[in-house]
Amino acid sequence: MASSTEENYLKSLYNLANAEGEVNLSELAASLQVSMPTANSMVKSLQKSGWVMYEKYKPLTLTKEGKKIAALIIRKHRLTEMFLVKVMNFGWEEVHEVAEQIEHIHAPKFFERMDQMLGFPTVDPHGSPIPDPQGKITPLSYTPLSHAKPGQNVQLAALTNSSTEFLEFLNSRNLSLGTQLSILSKESYDQTMVVSYAHHPSETLSEKVCERLLVRVLE
Numbered sequence: 001m002a003s004s005t006e007e008n009y010l011k012s013l014y015n016l017a018n019a020e021g022e023v024n025l026s027e028l029a030a031s032l033q034v035s036m037p038t039a040n041s042m043v044k045s046l047q048k049s050g051w052v053m054y055e056k057y058k059p060l061t062l063t064k065e066g067k068k069i070a071a072l073i074i075r076k077h078r079l080t081e082m083f084l085v086k087v088m089n090f091g092w093e094e095v096h097e098v099a100e101q102i103e104h105i106h107a108p109k110f111f112e113r114m115d116q117m118l119g120f121p122t123v124d125p126h127g128s129p130i131p132d133p134q135g136k137i138t139p140l141s142y143t144p145l146s147h148a149k150p151g152q153n154v155q156l157a158a159l160t161n162s163s164t165e166f167l168e169f170l171n172s173r174n175l176s177l178g179t180q181l182s183i184l185s186k187e188s189y190d191q192t193m194v195v196s197y198a199h200h201p202s203e204t205l206s207e208k209v210c211e212r213l214l215v216r217v218l219e
């Protein structure tokens with residue numbers, strides 16, 4: 001069974017992997033805020049466990065088993081975030097830090113009950129998919145708001161970034177998953193969008209914000 005530290009390495013490797021599934025050791029060390037030698041020795045031990053493939057001077061990749069362990073940690077993280085929001089009434093901006101701790105609990109019973117109490121959700125409070133019990137993730141097929149056109153109606157479905165700062169910004173604009181927006185105009189100079197939604201007849205959103213909002217196009 002992986003330790004909490006090992007689990008965090010596997011999770012980072014999973015999240016940092018490019019399309020080819022590769023991660024550089026320096027990126028991994030930076031994301032975990034550890035030194036290169038520390039990351040290097042941990043990676044060697046993960047390799048011994050059969051979870052990581054590592055050759056000197058080559059990028060790291062997760063083995064099939066390593067990938068599954070990582071996906072199941074992400075499953076526990078996202079289920080926990082959903083539980084904190086739906087059952088314990090936390091705000092979506094408050095749940096990440098708590099989930100970072102709870103995701104390391106190993107008792108399967110605990111998460112099975114959580115899943116059941118929530119009615120087997122498929123996404124977390126930020127719209128990110130929850131991997132299934134076998135560690136399979138169904139990728140999202142939403143459009144960034146920045147790609148939508150004036151005149152279109154869209155529904156906010158997920159986020160590409162769920163940092164506390166961004167979630168607090170969305171709270172301040174009363175934007176949450178499920179909000180339906182009409183796109184009034186788009187500035188060709190800087191891609192700023194003017195949108196309207198419930199109680200907000202005209203709200204301006206920057207390109208940066210529009211890129212981080214994933215929507216379902218309604219018409």
Ligand SMILES: [Zn+2]
Nearest residue numbers: 081095096099
């Ligand atoms: Zn989180």
